[in-house]
Amino acid sequence: MMGSQSDDKRSSGRPAATLHAVGTSRMRLFGLIRKETLQILRDASSISIAFVLPAILLLLFGYGVSLDAKRVPVALVIENPSSETSSFAVSLTNSPYFAPTLMRDRHAAKEALVAGDADAIVVLREDFARRIWSPAGAPIQVLVNGTNANTARIIEGYMQGAWQKWLEQHALDEGQVLTPPVAMEQRVWFNAEVRSRNFLVPGLIAIIMTLIGTLLTAMVVSREWERGTMEALMVTPVRIGEILLGKLIPYFVLGMGGMALSTAMAVWVFNVPFRGSLAILLAVSVLFMLASLGMGLLISTVARSQFVAGQVAIIVAFLPAFILSGFIFDITSMPKVVQWITHIIPARYFVSSLQTLFLAGTVWPIVLANSAALCLMAAIFLGLTRRKTHKSLE
Amino acid sequence: MWSRVRALIAKEFLAVWQDKKSRVVIVVPPLIQLLVFGYAATFDVNHVATAIYNEDSGLAARELVARFEGSPSFQTVAYLSREAEIRDVIDAKQARLVIHIGQTFTRDLKADRTARIQLIVDGRESNTALIILGYANRIIADFNDEWLRAHGEALPPARLVVRSWFNPNLESQWFIVPGIVALLTLVVTTVVTALTVAREREVGTFEQLLVTPFRPSEILIGKSVPALVIGVAEGTVIITVAVFWFQVPLRGDLLLLYAGLFLYVLAVIGVGLMISSICRTQQQAILGAFLFVVPAVILSGFATPIANMPPLIQDLTLINPMRYFLVVVRGTFLEGLPTELVYERLWPMAAIAAITLTGAGWMFRHRLG
Numbered sequence: 056m057m058g059s060q061s062d063d064k065r066s067s068g069r070p071a072a073t074l075h076a077v078g079t080s081r082m083r084l085f086g087l088i089r090k091e092t093l094q095i096l097r098d099a100s101s102i103s104i105a106f107v108l109p110a111i112l113l114l115l116f117g118y119g120v121s122l123d124a125k126r127v128p129v130a131l132v133i134e135n136p137s138s139e140t141s142s143f144a145v146s147l148t149n150s151p152y153f154a155p156t157l158m159r160d161r162h163a164a165k166e167a168l169v170a171g172d173a174d175a176i177v178v179l180r181e182d183f184a185r186r187i188w189s190p191a192g193a194p195i196q197v198l199v200n201g202t203n204a205n206t207a208r209i210i211e212g213y214m215q216g217a218w219q220k221w222l223e224q225h226a227l228d229e230g231q232v233l234t235p236p237v238a239m240e241q242r243v244w245f246n247a248e249v250r251s252r253n254f255l256v257p258g259l260i261a262i263i264m265t266l267i268g269t270l271l272t273a274m275v276v277s278r279e280w281e282r283g284t285m286e287a288l289m290v291t292p293v294r295i296g297e298i299l300l301g302k303l304i305p306y307f308v309l310g311m312g313g314m315a316l317s318t319a320m321a322v323w324v325f326n327v328p329f330r331g332s333l334a335i336l337l338a339v340s341v342l343f344m345l346a347s348l349g350m351g352l353l354i355s356t357v358a359r360s361q362f363v364a365g366q367v368a369i370i371v372a373f374l375p376a377f378i379l380s381g382f383i384f385d386i387t388s389m390p391k392v393v394q395w396i397t398h399i400i401p402a403r404y405f406v407s408s409l410q411t412l413f414l415a416g417t418v419w420p421i422v423l424a425n426s427a428a429l430c431l432m433a434a435i436f437l438g439l440t441r442r443k444t445h446k447s448l449e
Numbered sequence: 450m451w452s453r454v455r456a457l458i459a460k461e462f463l464a465v466w467q468d469k470k471s472r473v474v475i476v477v478p479p480l481i482q483l484l485v486f487g488y489a490a491t492f493d494v495n496h497v498a499t500a501i502y503n504e505d506s507g508l509a510a511r512e513l514v515a516r517f518e519g520s521p522s523f524q525t526v527a528y529l530s531r532e533a534e535i536r537d538v539i540d541a542k543q544a545r546l547v548i549h550i551g552q553t554f555t556r557d558l559k560a561d562r563t564a565r566i567q568l569i570v571d572g573r574e575s576n577t578a579l580i581i582l583g584y585a586n587r588i589i590a591d592f593n594d595e596w597l598r599a600h601g602e603a604l605p606p607a608r609l610v611v612r613s614w615f616n617p618n619l620e621s622q623w624f625i626v627p628g629i630v631a632l633l634t635l636v637v638t639t640v641v642t643a644l645t646v647a648r649e650r651e652v653g654t655f656e657q658l659l660v661t662p663f664r665p666s667e668i669l670i671g672k673s674v675p676a677l678v679i680g681v682a683e684g685t686v687i688i689t690v691a692v693f694w695f696q697v698p699l700r701g702d703l704l705l706l707y708a709g710l711f712l713y714v715l716a717v718i719g720v721g722l723m724i725s726s727i728c729r730t731q732q733q734a735i736l737g738a739f740l741f742v743v744p745a746v747i748l749s750g751f752a753t754p755i756a757n758m759p760p761l762i763q764d765l766t767l768i769n770p771m772r773y774f775l776v777v778v779r780g781t782f783l784e785g786l787p788t789e790l791v792y793e794r795l796w797p798m799a800a801i802a803a804i805t806l807t808g809a810g811w812m813f814r815h816r817l818g
Contacts, residue, residue: 103736111740115747121757122576128756143607168614170790171776174756187606194610201613202783204621205492205576206754211611212583215590218609225606235605236596237513238563239589241582244539246572254575270739274732362644365735370478378489383752385494385577387545393489407542410573420541 083293087301094275095305105271105309109263109317116259117325122251124209126154130164130173133157137184142228143195146221147177152213168200175199175210245330245414256327257409258382260317261343261402262373267310268347269354269372270365276302276355277364295444299437303348310344321413331412335422339412342429343405347372349436350401356443376402381410404428453663457671465641465675475641475679479633483687486629487695490752492621494580495522500544502529507555513566513592517548522584535569545571546581558596615783626695627782628751630687631713631774635745638680638714639738642721645672646813647734659814669810673718680714681707691782701781705791709777712798716770719805726812745771773798 095102131147133140147155156173158164167173178196180186186193197214199207226233246253279285288298318336321327329336350372358364378384379393380402386394397403404425411421466472499517503510517523526544529535538544549567557564568585570578597604616623649655658668688706691697699706724737748755748762749771755763766772773794780786780794 108740108743112743115744115762119748119758119762120753122753123579124754124757169784169787183607190603192604193607195607197609197611199611199613201616201619202779203624203754204616204619205580205624207613207616207619208492208580208583209576211613212579212586214609214611215583215586218607222605222607234561234563236558236564236593237566237589239586240565240567241585242567242569243572243578243582244569246575246578249572249575249579251575254573274735278732361731361735365732366478366640369739370482374482378486381574384490384492385574387496387498388491388494388577389489393485396485397489411542414573415540418540 080294080297084297084300087293087297088304091301091305095309105267105313106316108266109313110320112263113256113259113317113320113324116255117252117320120251120255122205122209122255123249124174124206124213125152127152127175127206127210127213128173129153129155130158130167130176131155132159132161132164132176132178133183134160134179134181135183139184139187139225140179142225143179143221146217146224150213150217150220153217168198171200173200174206175214177214252325253327253414254410255383256321256325257413258380258406260314260321260340260409261380261405262376262382263313263317264310264340264344264405265347265372265376265402267313268306268344269351270368271309272302272306272348272351273354273358273364273368274361275306276352277358277361280355280359281361295441299352299440299444302352306348306351307344310348311340314340314344327413329413330416332417335417336409336412339405339408339422339426339429342426342433343401345433346401346429346436349433349440352440353436353443356440372402375400376406379403380406382406398428401429401432404432454667454670457663457667458674461645461671461675462678464645465679475637475683479637479683479687480690482633483629483690486632487622487626487691490621490625490629492576492580493619494577494584496524497522497546497577497581497584498526498544499523499546499548500527500529500535500538501525502532502535502547502549504552505550505554507558509555509558509564509596510550513550513554513589514548516588516592517585520584520588522581539569539571542571545574545577546585548585622695623697623783624779626691626697627778628775630684630691630778631749631771632746632751633687634680634684634710634714635717635771636742637683638676638717639721639724639742640735641679642672642676642718643724643728643734643738644731645676646722646725647728647731650728651730655813665810665813668813669722669806672722673715673806676718676721677711677714680717681710684710684714697782699782700784701786702788702791703781705788706778706781709774709781709791709795709798712795712802713770713774713777715802716798716805719802719809720770722809723805723812726809745769748772750775767797768801770798770801 129147131144133144144155144157147153155177156167158167161176161178164173164176164178168176176198178198180194180196183193195218197211199210201207223233243249276285279288289295322329351368354367354371355364358367376382379386379397379400381397382402386397386403389397408422408425411418465475501514501517503514518525523546527538529538529547535547535549539547547569549569551565551567554564554566566589568582570581572578594604594608613619646655649658688699692699720741721738724741725734728734728737748758748766748769750766751771755766755772758766776794777786777791780791
């Protein structure tokens with residue numbers, strides 16, 4: 056295949072008519088793309104990065120990862136059982152968020168907490184029933200295992216919910232209606248059930264496209280450098296732009312394939328609502344794909360060995376896409392310096408667009424700002440690759 | 450026999466340490482990751498961008514708003530004057546929370562009717578949304594308490610007194626940084642071991658090694674010891690940084706922590722060598738390492754609790770060495786975990802190590818055929 060291609064080029068020569076040159080150039084490019092496609096199809100590990108890994112990641116994240124605590128194991132200690140304490144115990148049991156276990160005493164509860172069998176301890180003290188009628192009210196002691204700060208905060212929130220339910224119930228039992236001075240009405244927009252899956256799965260698409268665009272491309276192209284086939288290609292009349300395009304187009308198609316698979320799974324398997332415009336999702340994805348391909352090509356051009364390219368791709372593309380993109384960790388809560396670093400991570404703009412397009416719809420200010428940033432990054436990475444590749448020939 | 454194995458160990462050390470690139474890859478990225486992760490990987494929510502839409506000019510409404518503004522958790526970014534603006538600021542992510550106080554707020558409050566305050570939260574980031582609501586709830590509960598007290602009314606019959614153990618200020622750094630000890634040790638050890646055999650197979654020196662009088666068990670020791678030293682050293686550096694730079698308290702027994710680290714690294718070496726002996730090329734080995742590391746991290750409880758996973762996936766985590774070491778490392782750092790509970794986490798890691806190392810030794814020879 057490659058052989059006949061270069062023969063063809065040699066015979067066409069330089070002084071050909073412009074029209075003819077355009078034709079050969081297109082043919083050369085087509086040949087390169089075909090060669091690259093065959094290579095992808097032949098190597099099982101490329102296909103598995105593009106399709107098996109995304110499927111595994113989506114299933115793991117879709118099913119395995121949840122930030123929502125449900126049925127939190129709680130050790131309940133009632134020092135002096137009475138009708139008041141049992142009504143509180145019932146409201147804990149009825150809450151979908153707690154799975155309370157009655158414990159003998161504080162000591163047993165503490166052991167359960169340390170052993171990880173309980174995430175929180177609730178203690179209703181001996182004088183609970185009596186102090187309920189005192190003006191200051193009775194304390195309900197809640198001890199949360201603070202090791203995982205996030206879970207601890209969420210448990211605290213749920214506990215407040217259960218407590219408020221109990222207050223209402225208690226007032227009803229007394230023939231009254233609970234009238235707290237101020238009551239809070241909460242509206243969670245875009246994600247009314249506050250499902251963490253709705254938030255994680257769209258962001259995951261950015262991770263998967265980073266894997267294909269940057270890691271896979273960096274590995275494959277650096278293998279060509281390592282084996283010297285890249286240099287062999289460069290001595291042919293094929294232009295550098297054509298070589299790069301020949302690399303770009305097949306992996307671009309592969310990446311968009313991974314993105315289509317992910318979007319379909321997000322909507323149909325994980326029931327994440329999609330409220331934006333599909334055309335805009337496609338447009339933003341194209342921009343992000345170009346930026347991450349540019350990054351992958353740049354890494355491979357600079358590293359030129361598979362080991363180093365793989366490592367660098369993991370460090371500068373994959374891990375930042377994971378940690379610094381807003382995929383799991385909230386950017387605005389990071390220290391200022393780290394927030395500033397996130398601005399040079401392409402995934403940041405894509406994750407933000409994905410979350411908005413899926414859950415909120417097409418919000419132009421966000422889509423446009425992110426697209427502009429992605430455009431700029433794609434231009435920078437591809438431009439740098441073009442320059443670096445050129446220089447290395449001299 | 451021992452002098453032979455010693456020579457093999459020395460050779461393996463040189464293979465990793467002599468090459469400048471691989472030396473850099475082992476030392477520099479983990480340190481950078483530790484620093485960036487340590488600061489970036491946080492579930493803490495602070496300075497939540499808040500917009501206030503207060504239609505009530507009464508004193509009580511202003512006082513409540515002042516409480517939100519005085520809290521370090523919230524940061525006012527806008528004052529709204531029309532209802533339509535709520536959608537604009539939330540959609541464009543200018544604010545994550547809009548506090549809406551209606552015209553009758555103060556009037557209701559004074560008339561002993563429940564005054565309503567509406568909170569609109571951006572649910573795109575579900576976890577943050579939950580935490581924001583929790584913070585807001587607390588501010589309102591405090592406000593209620595003080596209002597009742599100031600007006601001589603009865604307080605609610607019971608109140609929550611919440612305290613958190615082991616990490617009283619709920620700093621997520623205390624949770625994440627010990628986790629990074631497990632994470633980075635896993636990444637470095639897997640990459641180092643996954644590439645050793647694959648690299649030699651690619652070059653062909655592994656076949657040469659197999660025809661020497663070395664037994665597979667000796668080759669196994671030769672390949673494992675350098676990785677063990679590197680893994681434990683890496684762990685030590687990260688533990689040191691965690692204690693002295695991030696100031697995470699180390700309350701438990703250091704000896705037990707090291708027993709855990711030792712077995713953990715051995716288990717990971719076993720997996721890495723198994724990957725390496727299956728693969729024919731380095732690219733496959735890196736891919737294999739990736740296919741192991743990513744699920745191992747996700748299903749370990751590093752960022753999200755195992756208890757939140759569906760039962761089937763929870764069972765799957767039982768074969769994950771990182772799951773056990775995370776408990777050991779977090780336990781020794783924060784809780785001062787009782788000895789018998791640490792032992793409970795040690796033997797599964799020892800079992801995983803025994804199985805994977807034996808498997809790898811067996812595959813050294815049988816991959817050839």
